[in-house]
Amino acid sequence: MRDVDRGSGVLIALHGHGDDPASARAWGRQLAPHGWEVLAPGAQEDSEGVRSWFSTGPRGVVAEDLRRSAHKIGDLVERLQNGGSRVAVAGFSQGGSLAMVLSLFGVHPEAVISICGFYPELDGNVGELAATHTGALRPSAAPVLVINAAEDERVPAFLGADAAALLSSQQIPSTYQVVPGDHRVGQEAVECSRRWLNGVLSSGVKVSLGLPVDRIHTGSELVSGAAVADLAVGYERLGFDAAYVTDHPAPDDRWLSGGGHQALEPTVALAVAAAVTDRLLLHTNVYVLPYRNPFIAAKALGSLDVLSGGRLILGVAAGYVKPEFAAVGADFDSRGALLDESLQILLRIWTESSVEAVGANFSARSVTALPQPSSVPPIWVGGNSTAAIRRAIRFGQGWSPFPTPIGSGKGLRTAEISSVEALAQRISQVQELCAEAERTEPLSICFVPFSLANYLSNPTTGLAPLLEEIAQLSELGVDWLALMVPGDSRSAVLHHARELSSALKLA
Incomplete structure (x- = not known):
C-alpha cells in the first residue's frame, strides 16, 4: 500500500x-x-x-x-x-x-x-x-x-x-x-x-503519472520489463502517488493512424511496477471491462491488488473503439449495460463466497474465487456523460472525465468537456446527482489537464501554463491528475518527471 x-x-x-x-x-x-x-x-x-x-x-x-x-x-x-x-x-x-x-x-x-x-x-x-x-x-x-x-x-x-x-x-x-x-x-x-x-x-492534488509503454518506436528502451521497473522506481522516489497504464488489446489500423496508440496488458505491466516498489499506487486508466468476462477480470485485477498489498486503483470505462469490440467478441451497443453488469458482479466476487450469477455472457454457479482483496480497490469510472457520473456514484469512489476538443465528442462517444468552465459545470452536476442519490461520501475526481498536450510538445514553454491550470483544477475540486511526461529514453522521461515533481513540490 x-x-x-x-x-x-x-x-x-x-x-x-x-x-x-x-x-x-x-x-x-x-x-x-x-x-x-x-x-x-x-x-x-x-x-x-x-x-x-x-x-x-x-x-x-x-x-x-x-x-x-x-x-x-x-x-x-x-x-x-x-x-x-x-x-x-x-x-x-x-x-x-x-x-x-x-x-x-x-x-x-x-x-x-x-x-x-x-x-x-x-x-x-x-x-x-x-x-x-x-x-x-x-x-x-x-x-x-x-x-x-x-x-x-x-x-x-x-x-x-x-x-x-x-x-x-x-x-x-x-x-x-x-x-x-x-x-x-x-x-x-x-x-x-x-x-x-x-x-x-496526502495533501493537495495527487498525481498519477503515465508509464510511456505506448511509445513502441523506442523498442525496449521504454517498452520492456526493465523499463517499466526503472520508471516505476523513479516515480516512487520522486513522490508521485501512482503510475498508470491504458488498455487497448486489439487496436485497429484505422484508429491507430488517426492518433490511437498501443498498450501493454494493464495488469501485467502494473505487476512489474508493483514488484519493484513499496508505496506507488497502481492505476488502470482505464480498464475496459466490457471487453472481458467479469470473472476473468476479477481474477486478474484481484490478483494484482493482493500481490501488491492493496495498491490498485481500478479506473474503468465502457470503451469507445467499435472495431476493438468486434475483435474481442464483445457487443459494442451493449457496452454500458455490460459495464454495469461487470461492476456488480466484480464487487460480489471480491466480497462473497458461493456466488450465483447469470449475465449476458456467463452463468456462474456457487463460485468462490480466492484470494479476495483485503478491501475492495477504489473504483473510478471514466467518461464524461451523465450516465458515467451516475455509474460512479452507484458503484465507485471516483469519477475520471477527460478533455474533449470541440466537435470530438461524437467520435469519442461521450459528452464534450472542452474547457475548464465546462468541467466546472460537470462537477456541479456531480454534486447535484450525489445529493439526489443521498450519497454523502464525495467522489474523487481525476482529470487530464487541457494544457497537457502543449506541455508534451514543448515542456520548456508548456510547464508554466500546465501548473497554472492545475491550480485552477484544484480550486474546482479536482483531487487527482493523470499526467504524462515526454521523452524517448528512460533518462529523458525521468528528467522531465523530476522537473515536474519539483514544480509540484511532490518530494
Missing part, C-alpha cells in the same frame, strides 16, 4: 480494554505511514488492575472517565502538533471507541481510525456526549474511519454502522468499512486503514 512520507508524523495507537500498550504499538507499526513514529499510551488501571479508558455503569459509559481519557490523549496530540509533527490516532476496541469521539472533546488530529469500536453512549443518551466536550468542534473535524469485522461477536459490525451514522450527524466526516475476521486488528483491517490513511494524509 502507498504510504505517505511527506513530513514527520506520529501515530498514537490506543489499546483495547485490558490490553497491554505493547499490543497497540505492534499493530500501530503495521498501519503507520512510512517514517512515522508510533506512540502507545496506556490507559489508567481500574480497581481490579485492568487497563481501561473508561468504565461502564448501568446506564452507559461514565462521562467523567471518558472526558479524562480524551483530555489525556488531547494533551499528547497538542504537544506533538506544537512540536511540528503531523498526528493521527488509531484505536482498537475500547480504544477505538475513545478515538472516534475525540473531536467532541476538542481534540483534532489529522485523522482517526476506530477498529472494532462502538459509539460510547452516555446513560443511553447519544446527544449527551457532545455536551460534555470542553473544546469547540471546529468546522472540519478530523475524518474518522470506522472499521468493524464481519465475524466479531464482541462488537458486532452493525454497531460500527450506527457509530458512523451518529458521527456524520454531528458533522464529523466518517467512512464505514466491514472487513473479514473477528475481534482483532487483522491484516484486512491494517490494509484498509493504510489505504484510507494515505488518502487523508
